[in-house]
Amino acid sequence: MRTPVPDYLQELLENIMTDSAGQVADYIPALAAAPPDQCAIAVSTVHGNTYSVGDDSVEFSIQSVSKPFVYAAALEGLGFEAVDQKLGVEPSGEAFDELSLEAETHRPKNAMINAGAIVAHNLFTIASNDHSERADAVTAFLSRLAGRDLHVDDEVFQSEMETAHRNLAIAHMLRTYGVITEEPHDVVRGYTAQCSVSVTVRDLAMMAATLADRGRQPITGEQVVAPHVARRTLSVMAAAGMYDGAGSWLTAVGIPAKSGVSGGLIGSLPGQVGAAVFAPRLDEQGNSARGIRAFSRLSADMGMHLFDPESRTDSVVREWSESRDGIEIRLQEELRFTGAEFLLSRLEQIPEGHSRVLFDLSNVHVMTDVGRRMLLEGMRRLRLDGHPIQLHDPQSRLPEPDLGDGSMPDLVEEENR
Numbered sequence: 001m002r003t004p005v006p007d008y009l010q011e012l013l014e015n016i017m018t019d020s021a022g023q024v025a026d027y028i029p030a031l032a033a034a035p036p037d038q039c040a041i042a043v044s045t046v047h048g049n050t051y052s053v054g055d056d057s058v059e060f061s062i063q064s065v066s067k068p069f070v071y072a073a074a075l076e077g078l079g080f081e082a083v084d085q086k087l088g089v090e091p092s093g094e095a096f097d098e099l100s101l102e103a104e105t106h107r108p109k110n111a112m113i114n115a116g117a118i119v120a121h122n123l124f125t126i127a128s129n130d131h132s133e134r135a136d137a138v139t140a141f142l143s144r145l146a147g148r149d150l151h152v153d154d155e156v157f158q159s160e161m162e163t164a165h166r167n168l169a170i171a172h173m174l175r176t177y178g179v180i181t182e183e184p185h186d187v188v189r190g191y192t193a194q195c196s197v198s199v200t201v202r203d204l205a206m207m208a209a210t211l212a213d214r215g216r217q218p219i220t221g222e223q224v225v226a227p228h229v230a231r232r233t234l235s236v237m238a239a240a241g242m243y244d245g246a247g248s249w250l251t252a253v254g255i256p257a258k259s260g261v262s263g264g265l266i267g268s269l270p271g272q273v274g275a276a277v278f279a280p281r282l283d284e285q286g287n288s289a290r291g292i293r294a295f296s297r298l299s300a301d302m303g304m305h306l307f308d309p310e311s312r313t314d315s316v317v318r319e320w321s322e323s324r325d326g327i328e329i330r331l332q333e334e335l336r337f338t339g340a341e342f343l344l345s346r347l348e349q350i351p352e353g354h355s356r357v358l359f360d361l362s363n364v365h366v367m368t369d370v371g372r373r374m375l376l377e378g379m380r381r382l383r384l385d386g387h388p389i390q391l392h393d394p395q396s397r398l399p400e401p402d403l404g405d406g407s408m409p410d411l412v413e414e415e416n417r
């Protein structure tokens with residue numbers, strides 16, 4: 001049998017190709033020359049499987065899709081406090097190249113617009129002597145995310161530098177307010193090299209999957225950034241990754257995302273997949289028009305909207321049986337805050353007494369830290385009420401189940417029950 005995932009992606013590709021809305025970016029000469037109807041889709045799961053269709057070996061410049069990654073690099077390298085002093089986390093609701101800073105602090109609103117991306121680039125490469133060292137540092141970092149050696153496309157770099165007036169203006173403005181203290185030209189050259197790194201749609205899907213998997217590259221297994229850095233990056237992508245289209249994107253698609261002017265678009269669904277589309281025709285906001293269409297369908301077809309909970313957590317109690325021998329509670333699926341709360345509210349109904357209470361965790365697949373703490377606390381309180389506690393936990397969802405005073409519940413094997 002062959003997995004049907006590529007067939008689905010092929011059908012999706014054909015569907016989005018029927019839409020020819022939008023134009024290629026024309027303010028960078030090398031991008032204006034791009035064939036407008038190249039198109040590719042890739043999906044990479046956190047388990048390390050990557051699927052792709054269409055022009056999936058065509059290389060294009062990463063452009064603004066680099067922004068969340070270099071922001072993550074700055075956070076990883078310098079820590080949150082140093083980065084937050086220079087860079088906000090608010091949606092800007094503005095175009096990507098807006099000349100704007102927060103009124104009081106003079107920080108750019110976020111790292112997804114050019115002003116903020118230039119600051120993030122500068123912070124990450126601050127130890128470099130010149131723009132080529134900056135470019136090397138960024139390229140090396142992006143390569144770790146992609147799991148292969150990437151390089152700067154010199155033609156795109158030269159072409160973009162010829163028309164980089166607006167980014168130079170932004171960098172001079174940042175220098176005026178002391179948000180950067182380095183030489184603005186050099187910073188813009190470094191930033192432009194960053195935007196000119198060549199990638200394929202598969203590279204982007206894997207980079208997005210790394211963010212989705214809490215900073216772990218799904219193929220190499222390298223922990224490229226810490227989980228809290230990946231979470232912060234995804235949060236800012238959700239708030240601002242689609243520029244002034246961020247709100248309607250979050251509403252319709254519900255996946256943290258980032259677009260770029262060469263037609264790249266990535267989405268990272270936490271704990272599940274990274275996806276990428278390459279389709280150079282852009283809408284008014286500078287986002288890939290076909291990319292948006294692809295993600296809208298992908299999200300709907302595959303149930304990927306972040307705010308669409310998959311199951312009600314009250315299914316956590318699979319079976320509750322009371323007999324003269326005591327109470328047996330079989331749990332299942334996921335024990336997170338709300339599931340644990342539901343369980344505790346039922347445990348509350350058990351009157352004080354000496355009947356044994358058995359918890360069977362053999363069908364629990366996910367136990368979060370808070371789920372574990374709440375379950376232990378429930379067991380501790382039942383025992384204080386006089387109930388002997390038994391635990392059947394073949395998969396060690398509750399390793400070292402200390403009931404607060406160093407004592408453990410009575411561990412039971414299935415057959416002894």
Ligand SMILES: NC(=O)CC[C@H](N)C(=O)O
Pocket residue numbers: 063064065096097114160167192195259260261262286
């Ligand atoms: N939205 C984008 O992709 C913009 C990136 C481009 N290099 C610029 O700074 O203008």
